Amino acid sequence: MKRSPGILMIMVFLLSVSCRQQAPVVKESLPELNTQLTAEEKAGGLVTPEILWKFGRLGTFALSPNGLSVLYTVTQIDLTTEARRTNIFKVSIEGGDPVQLTQEDGSSPQWFDGGKKIAFVRDGNLMTMNSDGSGQQKVTGLSDFEYYNISPEGSKIYFTRRVKLDQTANEKHNLPKAKVRIINDLMYRHWNAWSDYSYSHIFVASFNGTAVSDEKDIMKDQKYESPIAPYYDEAEIAWSPDGKFIAYTTKRLTGIEDARSTNSDIYLHEVKTGKEINITEGNFGYDKYPVFSPDGTKIAYRSMERNGYEADLDRLFIYDIKSGTRTWLSKGWDFDVENQIWADNENIWFTCSYLGTAQIFKIDLTSKKVEKVTEGIHNLGPIQMGSGMLVSGYVSISMAPEIAKVDIQNGKLMQLTSINKPIYESIKMGSVAEKHVKTKDNKDLQMWIVYPPYFDPSKKYPALLFCNGGPESTLDQFWSYRWNFQMMAAKGYIVFAPNRRGNAGFGQAWKEQIAGDWGGKNMQDYLDATDAMIKEHYIDANRLGAVGASYGGYSVFYLAGIHGGRFKTFVSHCGTFDFTSWYGSTEELWFPNKDIEGPYWNTPKSYQYSPHLMVDKWDTPILIVTGAKDFRIPYTQSLEAFQAAQILNIPSRLLFFEDEGHWVLKPQDAVVWQREFFEWLDTYLK
Numbered sequence: 244m245k246r247s248p249g250i251l252m253i254m255v256f257l258l259s260v261s262c263r264q265q266a267p268v269v270k271e272s273l274p275e276l277n278t279q280l281t282a283e284e285k286a287g288g289l290v291t292p293e294i295l296w297k298f299g300r301l302g303t304f305a306l307s308p309n310g311l312s313v314l315y316t317v318t319q320i321d322l323t324t325e326a327r328r329t330n331i332f333k334v335s336i337e338g339g340d341p342v343q344l345t346q347e348d349g350s351s352p353q354w355f356d357g358g359k360k361i362a363f364v365r366d367g368n369l370m371t372m373n374s375d376g377s378g379q380q381k382v383t384g385l386s387d388f389e390y391y392n393i394s395p396e397g398s399k400i401y402f403t404r405r406v407k408l409d410q411t412a413n414e415k416h417n418l419p420k421a422k423v424r425i426i427n428d429l430m431y432r433h434w435n436a437w438s439d440y441s442y443s444h445i446f447v448a449s450f451n452g453t454a455v456s457d458e459k460d461i462m463k464d465q466k467y468e469s470p471i472a473p474y475y476d477e478a479e480i481a482w483s484p485d486g487k488f489i490a491y492t493t494k495r496l497t498g499i500e501d502a503r504s505t506n507s508d509i510y511l512h513e514v515k516t517g518k519e520i521n522i523t524e525g526n527f528g529y530d531k532y533p534v535f536s537p538d539g540t541k542i543a544y545r546s547m548e549r550n551g552y553e554a555d556l557d558r559l560f561i562y563d564i565k566s567g568t569r570t571w572l573s574k575g576w577d578f579d580v581e582n583q584i585w586a587d588n589e590n591i592w593f594t595c596s597y598l599g600t601a602q603i604f605k606i607d608l609t610s611k612k613v614e615k616v617t618e619g620i621h622n623l624g625p626i627q628m629g630s631g632m633l634v635s636g637y638v639s640i641s642m643a644p645e646i647a648k649v650d651i652q653n654g655k656l657m658q659l660t661s662i663n664k665p666i667y668e669s670i671k672m673g674s675v676a677e678k679h680v681k682t683k684d685n686k687d688l689q690m691w692i693v694y695p696p697y698f699d700p701s702k703k704y705p706a707l708l709f710c711n712g713g714p715e716s717t718l719d720q721f722w723s724y725r726w727n728f729q730m731m732a733a734k735g736y737i738v739f740a741p742n743r744r745g746n747a748g749f750g751q752a753w754k755e756q757i758a759g760d761w762g763g764k765n766m767q768d769y770l771d772a773t774d775a776m777i778k779e780h781y782i783d784a785n786r787l788g789a790v791g792a793s794y795g796g797y798s799v800f801y802l803a804g805i806h807g808g809r810f811k812t813f814v815s816h817c818g819t820f821d822f823t824s825w826y827g828s829t830e831e832l833w834f835p836n837k838d839i840e841g842p843y844w845n846t847p848k849s850y851q852y853s854p855h856l857m858v859d860k861w862d863t864p865i866l867i868v869t870g871a872k873d874f875r876i877p878y879t880q881s882l883e884a885f886q887a888a889q890i891l892n893i894p895s896r897l898l899f900f901e902d903e904g905h906w907v908l909k910p911q912d913a914v915v916w917q918r919e920f921f922e923w924l925d926t927y928l929k
Contacts, residue, residue, distance in 0.1 A: 276319050276320070276321040276324075276326060276327075276328060277321045277322070277323055277324075278297045278299070278319045278320070278321065279297070279665075280294065280297060280665070280666060280669050284669070285669045287670075288669065288670055288671055288696075289670055289671065289696060289733035290670055290672070290727065290729050290730045290733045291730065291733070292730065292913070292914045292917035292918060293322060293914065294666065294670065295724050295725075295727060295730065295917075296320055296322040296724075296910050296913075296914065297322075297666065298643050298662075298663050298666060298724070299317040299318070299319055299662040299663055300317065300318045300319075300320070300643070300644075300724075301315060301316070301317060301636070301643070301644040301645065301646070301660070301662060302315070302316035302317065302318055302329060302350065303315065303316050303350070303351060303352065304316075304627070304634070304636075304646055305352055305353055305354055305627070306336075306627040306628070306629050306632060306634050307354055307358045307374075307629070308354055308357055308358040308629060308630070309358055309629075309630050310336060310629045310630030310631060310632035311335065311336050311630075311632075312333050312334060312335050312336055313333070313334050313336065313634055313646060313659060314331060314332070314333050314344075314352040314354070314361065315331070315332055315333075315334070315352075315646055315660065316329050316330065316331055316332070316349070316350050316351075316352065317329070317330060317332060317662055320910055321910075322910050322911065322914065325909065325910045325911060328348055329348055329349065329350045330343060330344075330345045330346065330348065330349050331343075331344045331345045331349040331350070331352045331361075331363055331376075332344065332660075333374075333376075334646070334659050334660055335659075336632055336634070336648055336659070338648075338657060338658075338659050341660065342375075342376070343376075344361070344372065344375075344376035345363070345365070345372075345376065345379070347365070348365050348366065349363045349364070349365050349370070350363060350364050350365075351363055351364045351390075351391070353391075353392065353393055355371075355393045355397055355452075356397060356452060357397075358374065359373070359374060360372070360373065360374065360452065361373070361374060362382075362391070362393055364391070367386075367387075368381050368382070368385075368386075369381070369382040369385050369388070369391060369455070370382065371452065371453070380453070382450075382453060382454060382455060383453065383454045383455070384448075384454045384455040384456050385400075385402065385448070385455040385458075387404055388402040388403065388404050388446075389402070389403045389404065389405070389443065389475070390402060390403045390470075390475075390477040390480075391403075392477070392480065392482060393450060394450075394482045394486035395482055395483075395484045395485075395486060396484070396485055396486040397450070397452075397486075398449065398450060398451070398486060399447060399448065399449060399450055399482075399486045399514065400447070400448050400449075400450040400455055401445055401446065401447050401448075401480065401482070401489060402445075402446050402448070403443050403444065403445055403446070403469070403470070403475075403477075403480075404443075404444060404446055405439070405441040405442065405443055405444075406441055406442055406443075406444045406460065406462075406464065407439075407440055407441040408440070408441065408442055408464060408466055409438070409440035409441070409466075410440070411440055412424060412425045424437070428497065428498030428499060429498050429499045429501070429502040429830070429832070430497070430498060430499075430501045430502050430830060432830060432874045433472050433473045433830055433831075433874065434472075434473040434830075434874055434875055434904060434905065435473075435870075435872040435873065435874060435875075435904030435905060436473070436872075436874075442462075442465075442466055442467065442468045443468040443469060443470060443472075443475055444460050444461075444462040444468070444469070445460075445461050445462055445469050445480060445489065445491055446458045446459060446460050446461065447459050447461055447489065447514055461489070461512055461514075461517065462493075465495075466497060467493050467494060467495045467496075467497075468493060468494070469491045469492055469493040470491075470492060471492060471493060471494045471507055476531075476532075478532050479491065479492035479531055479532060479533075480492070480533075481533045481534055481535055481542075482535070483535045483539045484535060484537060484538070484539045485539055486514070487513065487514055487515065487539075488511055488512060488513055488514065488535075488539075489511075489512045489514060490509055490510070490511050490512070490522070490533035490535065490542055490544075491509070491510055491512065491533070492507055492508070492509055492530070492531045492532070492533070493507065493508065493510060494506065494507040494508070495508070499832075502830060502831065502832040502833070503551060503832050503833055503836065504527075504550055504551060504833060505528055505529050505547065505550055505551055505552065505553055505833050506527045506528065506529075506550050507529050507530055507531060508521050508522075508523045508524065508526075508530050509521070509522050509523045509530050509531070509533050509542070509544055509562075510522070511542070511564070522542065522544075522562045522567075522569070523544070523546065523560075523562075523569075526546055526548065527548075527549070527550035528546065528547035528548050528549050528550055528551075528552065528555055529545075529546070529547040529553065529555075529557075530544060530545070530546045530547075530560075531544065531545050531546075532544055532545045532583070534583055534584060534585060535585075536585050536588050537585055537587060537588055538588050539564075540563065540564055540565060540588070541561055541562060541563055541564065541588070542561070542562040542564065543559065543560070543561055543562075543572075543583050543585065543591055544559075544560055544562065544583075545557050545558065545559060545560070545580055545581075545583065546558050546559075546560045546571075550833075551833040551836055551837055552758075552833070552837050553715075553833065553834065553837075554713075554715030554747070554754060554755070554758075554837075556577070556579065556751045557579035557580050557581065558571055558573050558574070558576075558580065559571075559572045559573035559576075559580040559583055559591070559593065559606070560572060561608065570608075572591070572606060572608065572611055573606060573611075573613065574611070575611075576613050577750045577751050577752075578595045578596065578597055578747075578748065578750065578751075579595060579596060579747055579748075580593050580595060581593060581594045581595060581596075581601075581624060581625075582594040582624045582625040582626050584626055584627065584628050585628075586605070586628055586651075589607055589608050589609065590605060590606070590607045590608070591605065591606050591607075591608075592604070592605045592616070592626060592628060592633070593605075593606070593626075594623055594624035594625070594626060594635075595748075596622075596717040596719055596747050596748035597615075597748055598689065598748060598749060599677065599689050599691065599718070599719050599720075599742060599748060600619070600620060600621060600622060600719050600720050601621075601622035601623055601624055601717070601719055601720065601748075602615060602616070602617045602618070602619075602623060603615075603616040603617045603623050603624070603626060603633075603635065603649060603654070604616060616649070616651075616654040617649065617654040617656070618654065619656070620639060620675065620677075620720060621637060621638065621639045621642075621656075621720050622636075622637075622638045622639065622719055622720040622721060623635045623636065623637060623647075623649075624636050626649075628651075631651065632648065632651075633648070633649040633650075633651050634646055634647065634648055634649065634659070635647055635649050635656075637656065637658060638720065638721065638722050639675075639720040639722065640675050640691065640693060640720050640721070640722065640728050640729065641672045641673075641675060641729060642667075642722065643662070643663055643722050644722060645658055645659070645660045645661065645662060646658075646659045646660045647659060670733075671696040671697070672696060672729050672732075673693050673694045673695050673696045673698065673729060673732035673733070674693075674694050674698065675691060675692070675693050675694075675728075676691075676692045676694070677689065677690075677691060677692070678690050678691075678692050678739075678775075680771060680772060680775040681771075682764075682767065682768055682771045683767050683770075683771055684764070684767075686744075686768075688741055688742065688743065688768055688771060688772060689741070689742045689749070690739055690740055690741035690742060690772055691718070691720075691728075691738075691739070691740045692737065692738070692739050692740075693728040693729065693731070693732045693737070693738040693739075693740075694732060694737055695732045695733065695734075695735050695736065695737065696732065696733060698781075700780070700781050701781075702781065703780075703781060703782065703783040704735065704736065704737045704781055704782060704783060704786075705735065705736050705737070705783055705786035705787070705788070705924075705928040705929065706736060706737040706738070706739060706776060706782050706783070706786070706787050706788075707731060707736050707737070707738050707739070707787075707788050707789070707790055707924070708739060708740075708741075708769060708772065708773055708776075708787065708788070708789040708790070708810070709726075709728070709738055709739065709740040709790060709791060709795070710769065710789060710790065710791030710794075710795035710796075710798035710799055710802075711740065711742075711743070711746055711791065711794070711795050712791065712792050712793035712794045712795045712796075713745060713746065713747075713793070713794050714745040714746075714757050714761070714765070714794040714838070715745055715746070715747055715754050715755070715757065715758075716746065716747060717746065717747045717748050718740055718741075718742050718746050718748075719748060724913070725906075725907060725913050725916060725917065726792065728740070730917070734921055734924075734925075735929070736788075736924070736928075737776075737781070737782065739772060739773075739776050741768055741769060741772035743765040743768035743769055743772070744756045744757050744764050744765040744768055745757030745765050745794075757838075758837055758838050759838070759839070759840050759847075759848070759849045760849070760852075761794075761797065761801070761838070761839065761849060761852045762801050762805075762851070762852030763852070765798075766798070766801060766802065766805065769789075769798065769802065770802075770805075770806070770807075770809070773787065773789075773809055773810075774809075777809075785811065786811060786928045786929075787809060787810050787811060787928075788810055788811060788812045788813065788814065788924055788927070788928055789802050789806070789810050789813050789814075790813070790814040790815075790816075790920075790924075791814075791815065791816065791818070792815075792816035792817055792818070792868075793816070793817055793818070793875075793876065793905065794818075794819075795815075795816070795818070796815040796816045796817050796818020796819070796868075796876075797815075797818040797819040797820075797854065798818070799813045799814065799815035799818060799865075800815055800818050800819070800820055800854035800884060801852065801854045801857070803854070803857075803860075803861050803863055803865060804854060804857030804858065804860040804861060805857065805860070806863070810863060811863065811864070811927050811928060812863060812864045812865065812866075812923065812924065812926075812927035812928060813863060813864070813865040813866070814865070814866045814867075814868070814920060814923060814924070815865065815866070815867050815868070815881070815884065816867075816868040816869070817868065817869055817870065817873055817875075817876050817878075817880075817881065817905055818854075818867075818876065818880065818881070818884070819853075819854070819876055819880055820853075820854050820855050820880045820881070820883050820884040821853055821854075821855040821880065821883055822835075822839055822843065822849075822850050822852075822853035823843040823850070823853070824879065824880070824883070825876065825877070825880055826839070826842055826843055827843075828877045828879065829874070829875060829876065829877065830874050830875065831875070839852075854884070855883065855884075855887070858884075858887045858888075858891070859891075861887070861888060861891060861893055862893065863893070864893065864894035864895065864923075864926075864927050865884075865888055865893065865894075865895050866895070866896050866898070866919070866920070866923040867881045867884055867885045867888070867895065867896070867897050867898070868881065868897075868898040868900075868907075868916065869881035869882070869897075869898070869899055869900070870899075870900040870902075870903030870904050870905065870906075870907065871899070871900065871901050871902070871903070872902065872903060872904035873903075873904045873905045874904070875904075875905050876905065878899065881897065881899075882897070882899075885897040894927075896919070896923065898915075898916065898919055900912055900916075
């Protein structure tokens with residue numbers, strides 16, 4: 244459930260003589276994707292499910308060594324064919340027109356050779372080109388890899404590759420047509436994938452700019468991984484500035500211990516000798532994301548203290564390589580640290596979800612004082628700094644991700660990219676406002692309100708309560724290509740999204756309160772937010788719906804039994820319905836062990852909050868959505884809920900996606916999701 248972005252899911256983020264020079268000539272180009280707005284879409288002037296798939300999607304970006312330009316990737320997707328293409332662009336740090344450097348696909352760009360060269364990936368091959376996009380050629384000696392990173396000094400490269408170490412049932416019995424798994428331990432499947440009998444390993448090799456040679460598996464056929472499952476985030480691996488060391492995150496646990504524990508560690512590996520040490524030994528929560536200081540003497544990393552609690556406070560630590568000492572640099576800071584970077588050997592900048600937005604902060608190693616750098620209704624991050632320049636991802640409820648330059652003196656932003664400018668010029672977004680209300684126990688509850696375009700306060704509108712997932716995740720200025728608030732507003736709905744207890748960004752106590760209390764104070768927060776919105780003269784109290792996914796889907800199931808007639812319909816996506824059967828079928832056991840206080844045979848008090856216990860009180864139409872490949876909240880949870888609704892003669896519909904997991908990611912599946920979502924809402928709220 245809880246995921247950062249994310250992971251999002253979820254982005255990682257150059258030297259230009261002229262930012263307006265022409266892209267290199269390519270002899271053969273791929274056919275154009277259908278990503279232009281039609282005349283009908285322009286005339287409509289509002290966000291639709293189909294238009295969302297015409298947005299160019301920002302991927303990775305990289306600031307050049309001299310700080311003068313930024314490389315970034317944009318992915319375009321054709322809804323009709325589901326074809327996609329990613330290409331690399333370059334923009335000046337002062338803005339202006341970008342230059343497209345690749346035309347036949349290109350991803351994962353990285354500067355090397357002091358900014359004279361760019362490495363990138365095309366069709367699974369490592370490629371290089373000059374900084375202007377010319378001279379594109381394939382690097383020899385490297386195949387079958389996933390992530391790569393050239394060492395800062397340029398003579399080495401690491402890459403990750405899956406290494407098969409486990410025996411299949413077919414191999415054991417020499418029966419190649421048998422379709423069977425022999426399972427002896429847990430973690431045989433994770434999030435949306437069954438074990439493929441292999442492990443992600445780090446390989447180190449020599450690199451001369453045109454060829455890779457002398458590769459070596461630094462993990463030596465061990466059955467552990469880096470990066471770690473299920474997201475395999477390449478930010479969990481880092482080079483030292485001199486290329487002599489790699490710091491990497493791994494979790495050296497298997498089976499049931501892996502399922503119960505969040506204990507990952509960071510290992511400092513000496514490339515020449517193969518010697519390595521565990522720099523986080525003795526800490527039993529998550530330790531991740533090592534970043535070397537510019538002089539290579541220290542490593543900044545993020546650390547959670549408690550084992551089995553994935554929503555513990557994410558702290559900033561410093562490891563001194565010479566002395567072997569660790570320092571909790573952000574001690575006293577009550578918010579989660581993300582995206583830490585070194586400005587110099589004594590100062591670190593990072594991002595943080597903070598009171599409903601994500602901002603940039605800085606801290607120095609001497610005073611350990613945290614200072615807020617930026618302001619505004621937006622989310623910032625990830626960030627990169629070099630040669631006195633700072634660039635950041637830049638996103639809001641009303642704008643898909645872009646890149647901005649941040650003035651390090653005053654925190655002001657200058658947007659560098661405008662990837663979807665033609666779309667924004669043709670559609671109107673609804674306004675976004677912040678609202679604070681008092682809860683039943685007199686706490687301050689912040690929420691975001693999104694109004695329909697052309698909102699008329701003299702009219703009455705239907706409204707949607709958005710129930711956040713997690714449960715301990717952020718609800719700030721995010722942009723989604725499926726749960727898109729602006730698209731909901733464009734359909735004539737007012738959306739209100741409360742930062743109820745359990746949401747991150749309002750201090751650790753607010754976030755942590757929800758553990759063991761899923762149906763308690765945070766549910767009252769939802770009801771209090773709804774009651775406050777009902778008092779607004781422009782809200783039609785007879786046309787309210789509640790929608791959400793993951794923990795938000797659970798919230799919808801639970802509200803269906805306690806809402807007291809407030810809502811006229813519900814939409815639950817991949818929600819937990821029955822704690823007992825869920826505990827018996829989910830995979831990351833540390834999560835229910837903490838959040839619902841363990842297995843059903845120990846009869847935890849929190850099991851009183853299982854929605855199935857209140858299904859006799861259900862009386863409201865409900866749409867239920869699930870995916871066959873969701874192993875986090877297995878699809879049977881949704882089937883149980885749908886069956887109960889059907890037996891009780893409650894108007895209900897089930898959307899079952901055969902090829903989706905916890906999220907609906909495929910273009911046409913997503914549009915079906917959105918069309919069914921609005922058809923259902925319009926039936927009961929319009």
